[in-house]
Each structure stands twice: as structure tokens, then as C-alpha cells.
Amino acid sequence: MLPTPSSPAASSSASSSSSTHRPRLYIPPTTTYPLPPPPIAPSFSQPRPTSCPIIIDNGSSQLRAGWGDDSSPRFIRDQLVSKYKDRKLNKTVLLYGREAEMDASSKGHSKTVWDGDVLTGAEAMEHALDYTFMNLGITASSVEHPILVSERLATPLHSRALMSELLFEAYNAKSVAYGVDSLFSFSRTGKQDGLVIGMGNSSTSIVPVVGGRGLMTSARRLAWGGTQANELMLKLVQLKYPSFPTKVTAPQATFMVREACYFAEDYQSEIISFADPSRMAAKDVLVQFPFVVPVSDDKSEEELARMAEKRKEGGRRLAEMQQKQRLEKLIKQETDMASFREIKDAKLTDKKVAYQARLENAGFESEADLDAAIKKIEESMKRARKKDLGEDAPPEEEPLFPLILVPDAELNEEEIKEKKKQKLFKAGYDARMRLKAEKLAEKARMDELEKKEEEERVNDLEAWCAKQREDHEATIHRISERRRRKAALGDRKSAAAQSRMKSIANLAADGPAPKKRRKGGDDDGFGKTDDDWAIYREIGNGNESEEEEDDQTLLKTLESRLLNHDPTFSLTQTFLARSQQQNSLLTAFLRGDDGSASEPRFDPESLEQSYQLHLNVERSRVPEVWFQPSIAGLDSAGVGEIVEHVFRERKNEERRRMQEGIFVTGGSASLPGIVARLTATLRPVLPFQSSFNVSSPSEPRLDAWRGMAEWSRTQEFGKALITKKEYEEFGAEYVKEHRWGNYRTG
Structure with a gap:
């Protein structure tokens, strides 16, 4: 079974980590995530008068539709369409919403209605509208109700023409009106002046509102939205956990962004504070992925x-x-x-x-x-x-070599062969004896050095400690550089790896050596000098293990001397303590463990922990891109800079009124901390001691639909409707201007 928040297996598997109070997010199984919200109620038995408008918030991520006299949309569906032929049933299957990804067949044929935030898929949009009108109880061949459809800022005429053709030609709609979703959301505030920041799924729009009208000529757009944030989260998680046992999908990344991310009021201070492992662990959120609990065969x-x-x-x-x-x-x-x-x-x-x-x-x-x-x-x-x-x-006895000193003239053929063997044996024996003598001499030399060093320590302790500290730092530097080089060689794009490949290429520049060289022939002389062999050592790194062992031995000796004789040298200054401090930060980053006894340690053998992700730095880093797009490699100004630029274009009196109505809406505005962060960003750039107000709706994802529904009850809505006759007379690109539409030119 798959452990989920409601399953007994999840409760039992999580009991081992019950001592921690860290927030947990449970990723539902991919076959059911995310659960599509069902329609509020069927509408077939509730006919509405033809004057009641149909409200369609046609977002690039989700479609929200309902009646204009309702307080909430009837249903919400993801903008995914899947049409394929089921070979088992021999029938054509049409799925809309998250159900389009319920299995491999439907997922393979799924496609979105949008290209970014531009409507391009007319056929897929037709399927979405079929689902919409069917769930609203409209079964007639024509739609007699007026329709209000939302669109993005600066919608291309071709996209709007596609939508008009579908509504008027395919569904024989009576009348249609269009408007910008973020402006409809702002209309609910009741203010006449302000600045609307629409944090949509594919982009972010900044639209000034003066005198109750959106000024499209001063509007700005940032090519960053919820989709890009989800993709960034997915990449960060994949880089952080390259060997994660299961594939992290895009819907799961979306779930993590919505449930774990927040806007930091002061991002730089937030990141600097993460240098403390306890601070990073305090911000950590544990994400538990589903896993299959193996069946244990308990034996008596x-x-x-x-x-x-x-x-x-x-x-x-x-x-x-x-x-x-x-x-x-x-x-x-x-x-x-x-x-x-x-x-x-x-x-x-x-x-x-x-x-x-x-x-x-x-x-x-x-x-x-x-x-x-x-x-x-x-x-x-x-x-x-x-x-x-x-x-x-x-012990090895000294062998005898009686034939070595006998001249060859006095020996027969067999004895000469035996003499050659004895020469080889004697050469090996002599080499062993020389090595033994060198070791004894080296030991005597080291004893002499230790004796001399002891005298230096007794005569001048301060100078001796300074010299030992210098040797200690130099040894640590050599070990760190060796490890850094080893890690760099693993990356083929690093400078060390490139240098190594250049050395190999230079060696092979003259082509492969011939299979057989004549004696005294084409010999390039390579290997006759120590510089030639240094190239091989650089390529192969053959002596690094021996050097590492020697440096580790020397490091232990130096630290032992300093701890025994230098009162200013403590355990926190040792190489192990330094490494542990760095390792504790990495452990807090990867496993959320700050080293305290109250936190459970990571167990590599635990199946539950192997299916866990820890989000800490990513929680504030992903939303920060809205204010610092360069983090994600986007060459653009952030939201704060764009807002400052828009304010600078307005007159002082207009700007003063607009500052009192800064309004943040859209799906990504539901992330915690957006109001506080925008307030902290704008305070330094606005005039000194000038007042301003930043607000956001309680449900940003539904606020645009509710604003559309409220506006559809006004007389202005009736004047903005395009009738079927006007469509046939003026064409699919014909529009009527109104306060919350894309059509204001001043």
C-alpha cells in the first residue's frame, strides 16, 4: 500500500520521526494528484433566465466558470485536454482537467489550451467549452446567455479572434464581452485609483488605474509567473537530490511551491542567517513522498x-x-x-x-x-x-651466493646459468637491505628532528607555536586543495578537467606510436627527464593517495602538539571541527538536521527517510525571482523596480492617490509574505515619508472570477457586450472598450 496522510501505514511509518515538530507535507500518489475540485452542484435542474450571464475566468492554468448571480464558480478545472482512442474499449475517450493525466495513455495524449499565456489551441479550447456549458446545464444548440470571458494583459488579436469564432460560430452565442482578469479583481476594492499587480500563472502584469480606468499605455509585464516558479523549484530539487529514488514530477513541484514557499521580507538577511545550521533547520519543511512498504517475513x-x-x-x-x-x-x-x-x-x-x-x-x-x-x-x-x-x-636469513665471485672461465654452462640466478637473487636481497637501512636512517633523522624541536619549544614556546600553526594551516590548505581538485576533475567543464584533457591531447598530438620500432629508430626520447613523468603524474594523480595519507598523519601530529602545548589552540580550531561545522551546514541543507539531540538523525537504511525531501533555502529563493529575476537568469527588472518606474511616469497627485491602492492579486499572490515584502521593497524607493498601502484579497485565485461576476450585474456590462450581429458585421477582432478591458488607449 502507499502511505498517505490518511492511511494507517503513513501513521506507523511516521512514528519513528514523531519526536520532531518540523512541518510535513505529504505528496499524494501521482495517480490522484492533484485532486480536481468537483463542481459545486449540478445545474441541469436549476435553469437560469437568459439574462443571467455566464462567467468564464479563462486562465492559462485553470478555468473557473459559473453563473453571474453566484458568489463562487460552479467548477474549477485545469486547462488540460486529452483525446485518444481506447484500444480495449474501441471507443474515443475525451478527458478534461486533471483527469487527463490519470494513466499513461491519457497523459501521453494530453495537451494544453495555451502556449504560455497566449491562446493557441482552438480545438482544445472547444473541448473545454463543451465541458463548461455541459456542466452549466446548457444543452441547447445555442447559448442564449451573455458570456463574460477574462483574458491576459495585451492579448493578441488572433487569440481573441479564435475565442470569438468559437463562441459565435460553434456555440451560436448571443453576446460576449472580454476583460483583464487582474482589473476585475481590483474592481472589488471599490477604489478609483491604484496599481494592480497581477501575479498570474505565466506572467506578471503591473497596470496603473486612474479615475476608475486601467491605463494600458502605462502597463508593464514581467515574463515570470507560477509556471516558471514551479519549473525552478523542480530544477532546484533535482540538483539537490540527484539520486532521489523516484522521479519528481511537475505537479509535485507545483504542490511544493504552493504549500511551502513564502516571500522573505528581507531576502539578503534571510540567506545570511542560513549560515547557522539551527536557523536553516528551523525553516526546514519535510516533504514525504509515497513509498511502498515491503512485506516483512517475521520469523520466530x-x-x-x-x-x-x-x-x-x-x-x-x-x-x-x-x-x-x-x-x-x-x-x-x-x-x-x-x-x-x-x-x-x-x-x-x-x-x-x-x-x-x-x-x-x-x-x-x-x-x-x-x-x-x-x-x-x-x-x-x-x-x-x-x-x-x-x-x-x-626472520629472513642472509642467503649465500657462492658463484658470484667465481670467474666465468672456471664455470661450466650450468654453473654460469646458476650464477646469473644468484645475481638476481642478490640484487633483490640488497634492495631489501637498503630499504631497511633507509628506514632506520629515516627513523634516526626523525628522532633527531623531534629532539631539536623539543629544544626549540622549551627555549621559545611562542615562536614554536607560531611555526606549528603555520604548518597546520599549510597542511589544511593542501588537503582542501587536493579535495577541491578531485571534485573539479569530476566535472568535465571545470578548469582542472580542461587542463587535464589538454595535457592528454598534447601527448597524442603526434598520432599513435607505431606497433614496432626499430632499435635506435624513431625514438622521441619521451620519459628520459623528470619533467616528462611529471605530465603522467598530473594526468593520473598516482601519488595523491600517498600524499593524502602523509598529510593526514602530519596534521594529527601538529594538532596533538598544539593541543598539548599551545594554550590558545582549542578543539574548535582542529581540521575535524572545521569539517564538522561545514558538514553540519550541508546536513541541515540536505536533511534538515541541525545536530541537536531533539532531531532524529538521518538513517540511510530507513525506507521512509530515503523518500523525503527537505525544503529550506528553496522556500524563499523561488519566490524571490519576482523581485530579483537575475536569480533565474532572466534579464529583466523585478516587480519593485517596475512599480517604481510606473509611479515615476505619473504626476505627483496621481501617484499619491495610486500609492494608497496598491493591490496584489493572482494565483501566486496566495504565497505568504507578499504584502510585507512588497511594502519593504517600495518603502525606500517612494518619496520620503509618503504614505502607501499594499493589500491582497483573501482568495487571490478566485477573486478575479468574483470581480467579473459583480461587474456583470452592472449596466456597464451590457454596454460592453459584442452581439452576434456586430461580430458578423465587423469581424472576429471587433471589441468594445470599457474600464476593465484591454482597449483603453489613454
Whole structure:
């Protein structure tokens, strides 16, 4: 089953984290998210008079429709249409709203009515209108009710013409009027002057209102809205959790933006405060994704004891098998040793030719090979017996090389071969002895340095501590740079990776080497100097692990000395403490854990926690783009700058009246903190000590529809309607001007 907020599995799975008071958001299963709001009531049994207008708030995200004498829309549907043929039922299926994404087939054929916030899909819009009129109880071949439709700021004439053609041609509408959604929302305030900020789904519009009319020539538009904010949230989450076990979808990102994001009153201070892990954890919101709880096969104590005994029995059998193999190997070695000694003793009785034939039959080329085999078996048998008795291996004895000093003239062919082998053995033995001597000399040198350093510490403690601190910082810098370079090499676009590729390209610039070079032929001489091998070290980084180990050892030694002898050096200055401070910030960023005992630790084995996202910085960063579009790479002024520019264009008296009616509406205006943030942004840019008022409706998503419904009850609505006769006479692009429409020119 899938744990959801209402399921028992969710309650049980969340019990392990019940000690925390962090806010939680539960992502519903993708097959049911988001749940489409049902129609308020069927309208088939409630016929309305033909004078009652139909109100359609035709947004790019959702369509809200209802009757003009209602206080709320009859239904709300997402602007998605899916039309496809079901092969199982052999029928054409038409779905509208979020139901268009209920399965893979419908989702694959779904499309939106809009391209951004411009109406382009006439066929899809026709399906949406079919659904609208059907749910309003209109079954006749023509729509006798007047229709009021909302549109975006500066709607292209072609988009409005498509809508008019649909309404008048396909539905035989009686009359239609258009208006800007954000202005209809402002009309509910009752003010004659103000500034409307419409935070729509695909864009944000800023429209000044003077004398109860929207001034379209002074209006401005920001190409950032709810859709772009949702996409930014999706990208931030994907970058933050690249190995998340399930795919985060666009509807889920929309859910996170609506439920978790807020406008910070002072964004810079907010971000700086997140340097404290506890502050970041305090702002953290946990997002729990649905997951399938595995069925646990609980075993009884008797079964567990039986399985443990079975494992012990298997271990005993394995030990016996290994003991048997060692015994068989020892018996074989003893048998081989007896046969080899028999061949060795035969040298005293056999002739030289017969003895050589005996050696060759046994697989030896000479008597020296036989002696080496005998010696090897003896050493192996000795080690095996000592291992069984638990004794340590004997120290290496100095070998004898009797033939090295004998001239070749005094040796036969077999002895010369043996002399070459002894030279190789002696070279290896000498190398081991030199290494041992170098280690002893190095130990003596280090002892001497420690003694000298001890004298320096006793004679001048302050200078000694300063030198140790310098070495400590230099070592930390080397370790940090090495780790930074290692991380940079993982990014093929980084400067380090590019430099590495240039080195490889320079090495391969002359083409591949020939398969076979003649002796003394085309040799480029590469590798004869240390600089050549430095290139290989730069490419392969072969010594980094050894250097890292040496630096870590030196770092521990330096920190131990400073902690013991420097009173100003504390544990918080150690490399581990510094790393933990940085790691605690990363942990708070990724897991919402500030390190306090009251918070549950992240458990990699927990299935529930592996399906959790933590939103902290993203909660204020995503909405901040409205005020700082450069955060998302948008080359545009923010809302605060646009509002300042619009105010500067108006006269002082007009601006003073407009400042008292700054109104924020639209779906994204429902995010918390928008009024406080806009107030803090405008206070420094408006005239000193000038009064202004920023307000927002209680339900920004429905306020435009309610404003349209209220305006449709006025006489002005009747004058703004375009009749079917006027449509046929003047064309689909014909419009009538009114206060809240797109048509004011002054």
C-alpha cells in the first residue's frame, strides 16, 4: 500500500520521526494528484433566465466558470485536454482537467489550451467549452446567455479572434464581452485609483488605474509567473537530490511551491542567517513522498535459532574442509620431498647421463632446479607447521651466493646459468637491505628532528607555536586543495578537467606510436627527464593517495602538539571541527538536521527517510525571482523596480492617490509574505515619508472570477457586450472598450 496522510501505514511509518515538530507535507500518489475540485452542484435542474450571464475566468492554468448571480464558480478545472482512442474499449475517450493525466495513455495524449499565456489551441479550447456549458446545464444548440470571458494583459488579436469564432460560430452565442482578469479583481476594492499587480500563472502584469480606468499605455509585464516558479523549484530539487529514488514530477513541484514557499521580507538577511545550521533547520519543511512498504517475513525465535545453528554448522564444515585441504597439501609435499631426495641420492650411484635423464623425466633441467624445488618445499612445510602451532614466521636469513665471485672461465654452462640466478637473487636481497637501512636512517633523522624541536619549544614556546600553526594551516590548505581538485576533475567543464584533457591531447598530438620500432629508430626520447613523468603524474594523480595519507598523519601530529602545548589552540580550531561545522551546514541543507539531540538523525537504511525531501533555502529563493529575476537568469527588472518606474511616469497627485491602492492579486499572490515584502521593497524607493498601502484579497485565485461576476450585474456590462450581429458585421477582432478591458488607449 502507499502511505498517505490518511492511511494507517503513513501513521506507523511516521512514528519513528514523531519526536520532531518540523512541518510535513505529504505528496499524494501521482495517480490522484492533484485532486480536481468537483463542481459545486449540478445545474441541469436549476435553469437560469437568459439574462443571467455566464462567467468564464479563462486562465492559462485553470478555468473557473459559473453563473453571474453566484458568489463562487460552479467548477474549477485545469486547462488540460486529452483525446485518444481506447484500444480495449474501441471507443474515443475525451478527458478534461486533471483527469487527463490519470494513466499513461491519457497523459501521453494530453495537451494544453495555451502556449504560455497566449491562446493557441482552438480545438482544445472547444473541448473545454463543451465541458463548461455541459456542466452549466446548457444543452441547447445555442447559448442564449451573455458570456463574460477574462483574458491576459495585451492579448493578441488572433487569440481573441479564435475565442470569438468559437463562441459565435460553434456555440451560436448571443453576446460576449472580454476583460483583464487582474482589473476585475481590483474592481472589488471599490477604489478609483491604484496599481494592480497581477501575479498570474505565466506572467506578471503591473497596470496603473486612474479615475476608475486601467491605463494600458502605462502597463508593464514581467515574463515570470507560477509556471516558471514551479519549473525552478523542480530544477532546484533535482540538483539537490540527484539520486532521489523516484522521479519528481511537475505537479509535485507545483504542490511544493504552493504549500511551502513564502516571500522573505528581507531576502539578503534571510540567506545570511542560513549560515547557522539551527536557523536553516528551523525553516526546514519535510516533504514525504509515497513509498511502498515491503512485506516483512517475521520469523520466530526457534527459526532464528535454527538458522544461527545452521550458519555455525556451515562454518565448522568450512573449517574442516580447509584443514583437510592443508593436510592433503602437506602429504603431497612430503611425497614430493621423498621422491626428490631419492633423485638427489641417485647421483651417487647413477652415471652422469643416466642421472641427467632421471632429472629430465622428473621435470628438471639441472640439479640446481632440483635443489631449488627441495628448498621451496621445505620452507613451505616449515611455514605450514608453524602456522598450525600459532608461531610467528622466522626472520629472513642472509642467503649465500657462492658463484658470484667465481670467474666465468672456471664455470661450466650450468654453473654460469646458476650464477646469473644468484645475481638476481642478490640484487633483490640488497634492495631489501637498503630499504631497511633507509628506514632506520629515516627513523634516526626523525628522532633527531623531534629532539631539536623539543629544544626549540622549551627555549621559545611562542615562536614554536607560531611555526606549528603555520604548518597546520599549510597542511589544511593542501588537503582542501587536493579535495577541491578531485571534485573539479569530476566535472568535465571545470578548469582542472580542461587542463587535464589538454595535457592528454598534447601527448597524442603526434598520432599513435607505431606497433614496432626499430632499435635506435624513431625514438622521441619521451620519459628520459623528470619533467616528462611529471605530465603522467598530473594526468593520473598516482601519488595523491600517498600524499593524502602523509598529510593526514602530519596534521594529527601538529594538532596533538598544539593541543598539548599551545594554550590558545582549542578543539574548535582542529581540521575535524572545521569539517564538522561545514558538514553540519550541508546536513541541515540536505536533511534538515541541525545536530541537536531533539532531531532524529538521518538513517540511510530507513525506507521512509530515503523518500523525503527537505525544503529550506528553496522556500524563499523561488519566490524571490519576482523581485530579483537575475536569480533565474532572466534579464529583466523585478516587480519593485517596475512599480517604481510606473509611479515615476505619473504626476505627483496621481501617484499619491495610486500609492494608497496598491493591490496584489493572482494565483501566486496566495504565497505568504507578499504584502510585507512588497511594502519593504517600495518603502525606500517612494518619496520620503509618503504614505502607501499594499493589500491582497483573501482568495487571490478566485477573486478575479468574483470581480467579473459583480461587474456583470452592472449596466456597464451590457454596454460592453459584442452581439452576434456586430461580430458578423465587423469581424472576429471587433471589441468594445470599457474600464476593465484591454482597449483603453489613454
